[in-house]
Amino acid sequence: MDTISLLFILMLSIFVGFELIRKIPATLHTPLMSGANAISGITVIGALALAGGKGGDYVTALAVVSVFLATINVVGGYVVTDRMLALFKKK
Amino acid sequence: MLDSTLVINATYVVSAMLFILGLKLLGHPSSARKGNLLSAIAMLLAIVVTLLDNSIISFEWIVMAISAGSVVGLLLARLVVMTKMPELVSLLNGVGGLASLLLAWSTIAESSDFTVVERNVIFFALLIGGITFSGSIIAWAKLSERIVGRPIVFAGQALVNIALVVGIAVTGYFFASQVEPSFIYLVIGLALLMGIMVVLPIGGADMPVVISLLNSYSGLAACAAGIAIGNNLLIVAGALVGASGIILTNIMCKAMNRSLVNVLFSGFQTVTKSNIKIEGEVSPLSAEDAFYVLEAAQSIMVVPGYGMAVAQAQHAMKELQDLLETNGAEVVYAIHPVAGRMPGHMNVLLAEADVSYDLLLEMDEVNPRVESFDVAIVIGANDVVNPAARDMKGSPIYGMPVINADLAKNVFVLKRGMSSGFAGVDNPLFFKENTRMIFGDAKESLNTMIRQFSD
Numbered sequence: 001m002d003t004i005s006l007l008f009i010l011m012l013s014i015f016v017g018f019e020l021i022r023k024i025p026a027t028l029h030t031p032l033m034s035g036a037n038a039i040s041g042i043t044v045i046g047a048l049a050l051a052g053g054k055g056g057d058y059v060t061a062l063a064v065v066s067v068f069l070a071t072i073n074v075v076g077g078y079v080v081t082d083r084m085l086a087l088f089k090k091k
Numbered sequence: 092m093l094d095s096t097l098v099i100n101a102t103y104v105v106s107a108m109l110f111i112l113g114l115k116l117l118g119h120p121s122s123a124r125k126g127n128l129l130s131a132i133a134m135l136l137a138i139v140v141t142l143l144d145n146s147i148i149s150f151e152w153i154v155m156a157i158s159a160g161s162v163v164g165l166l167l168a169r170l171v172v173m174t175k176m177p178e179l180v181s182l183l184n185g186v187g188g189l190a191s192l193l194l195a196w197s198t199i200a201e202s203s204d205f206t207v208v209e210r211n212v213i214f215f216a217l218l219i220g221g222i223t224f225s226g227s228i229i230a231w232a233k234l235s236e237r238i239v240g241r242p243i244v245f246a247g248q249a250l251v252n253i254a255l256v257v258g259i260a261v262t263g264y265f266f267a268s269q270v271e272p273s274f275i276y277l278v279i280g281l282a283l284l285m286g287i288m289v290v291l292p293i294g295g296a297d298m299p300v301v302i303s304l305l306n307s308y309s310g311l312a313a314c315a316a317g318i319a320i321g322n323n324l325l326i327v328a329g330a331l332v333g334a335s336g337i338i339l340t341n342i343m344c345k346a347m348n349r350s351l352v353n354v355l356f357s358g359f360q361t362v363t364k365s366n367i368k369i370e371g372e373v374s375p376l377s378a379e380d381a382f383y384v385l386e387a388a389q390s391i392m393v394v395p396g397y398g399m400a401v402a403q404a405q406h407a408m409k410e411l412q413d414l415l416e417t418n419g420a421e422v423v424y425a426i427h428p429v430a431g432r433m434p435g436h437m438n439v440l441l442a443e444a445d446v447s448y449d450l451l452l453e454m455d456e457v458n459p460r461v462e463s464f465d466v467a468i469v470i471g472a473n474d475v476v477n478p479a480a481r482d483m484k485g486s487p488i489y490g491m492p493v494i495n496a497d498l499a500k501n502v503f504v505l506k507r508g509m510s511s512g513f514a515g516v517d518n519p520l521f522f523k524e525n526t527r528m529i530f531g532d533a534k535e536s537l538n539t540m541i542r543q544f545s546d
Contacts, residue, residue: 071160
């Protein structure tokens with residue numbers, strides 16, 4: 001896809017993000033940030049193709065480390081966010 | 092061939108939708124957990140469907156990397172204590188930045204077939220990823236007190252920074268225009284150095300802003316990497332994270348009445364000492380006597396600060412809250428945006444102590460009705476309840492939005508001694524006629540009051 005279409009997606013996503021996140025109450029800002037950590041681990045899907053492809057050792061090594069790191073974010077981020085959100089109870 | 096690409100992209104659309112719905116559900120504590128689950132499902136879907144990609148010929152390394160990453164992530168998430176959340180988020184910001192940097196690096200290593208525009212985007216992915224990584228590591232080290240929290244500045248630092256920016260621009264140009272593609276190492280090195288130089292001069296008290304900003308950068312790095320490899324889902328998810336971080340950064344800056352520029356560069360300015368003398372006398376009160384006032388009170392507002400978490404007094408406070416409620420009083424918590432070490436931190440600590448979330452009120456909810464509270468109990472908070480911010484022009488914190496605890500009928504301040512807060516400003520609240528200072532360890536003082544109730 002050409003860069004301009006990608007920039008369109010970028011712009012629209014930023015607007016959606018602003019509208020959604022403005023409505024999140026201050027109480028939940030810490031889980032929001034750890035949840036954001038998890039979502040930023042989305043780089044894993046970009047690195048997967050390179051990690052399993054035939055780009056040579058150099059490319060594979062870089063991509064494998066990227067998959068490893070992004071997975072830490074995904075798993076760590078979602079699990080710790082869930083742990084925190086479970087604490088919020090109403091009596 | 093075409094089919095797998097179509098399946099992958101169609102699933103990405105579903106994933107993007109679930110990410111957005113997940114964030115929407117995060118809008119209320121009652122639905123937030125479901126929202127997080129939805130977001131996790133979106134991620135799982137995206138990862139599984141990506142594995143269908145035809146260009147993946149070997150799965151050994153992928154399985155190993157994902158397994159190892161899952162174990163590390165699980166351990167981090169399970170073992171962290173809630174007071175250390177700022178450190179964990181900071182660390183994950185850095186890890187996310189590094190992952191994006193490596194993705195961009197391996198992308199450019201795999202093929203030299205890129206247009207100048209694409210090479211520029213890759214340059215930005217490397218740059219933002221590098222800054223996010225090294226900056227987050229410094230922020231993490233400051234938060235966990237592995238290095239000193241105060242601003243670190245040296246002579247000629249501004250000059251070094253300018254040279255750094257120029258250096259990055261020049262190497263970036265050579266790299267992106269393919270005059271000298273091997274400059275990639277220089278780009279990465281300078282980006283890492285830049286991250287260190289940006290965070291070093293920022294003081295410990297400003298870390299909530301820095302963590303939020305780096306949180307945003309980690310998303311933007313993913314975004315840039317997404318544009319570089321032409322992956323829509325990376326762009327959408329990265330933009331959501333980027334937007335979230337920017338909003339939080341803005342909220343934190345407003346809560347401290349400062350601009351982002353001021354936060355980033357204040358380490359370079361000389362500290363302004365205020366020479367305003369505060370008139371009045373401090374009236375101490377014993378925890379035993381405080382009990383009699385609390386027993387008669389109908390409505391009580393608790394203003395917690397990070398000092399409460401340091402003293403681990405939140406559980407004692409919750410116990411006292413139960414006793415006060417049994418006694419027929421209303422108890423609410425008034426939480427300033429910068430009460431903890433990161434946005435929303437204090438709420439998590441109180442939720443952990445089993446305080447119901449509908450009692451956690453924001454500053455703007457509580458300020459209009461402060462006068463109606465019989466007692467305001469200030470625990471380990473200082474600057475966020477300083478009335479000088481409201482009515483003392485010339486005070487360094489003048490203009491900062493504060494919780495007007497001093498307007499309550501009685502104010503109890505639980506505090507070790509008369510030291511000033513992060514901002515180094517004296518607090519006129521301590522000298523007010525309706526203020527009583529309860530000196531000593533906050534947890535001990537609260538426990539004394541709890542014992543009085545049981546007697």
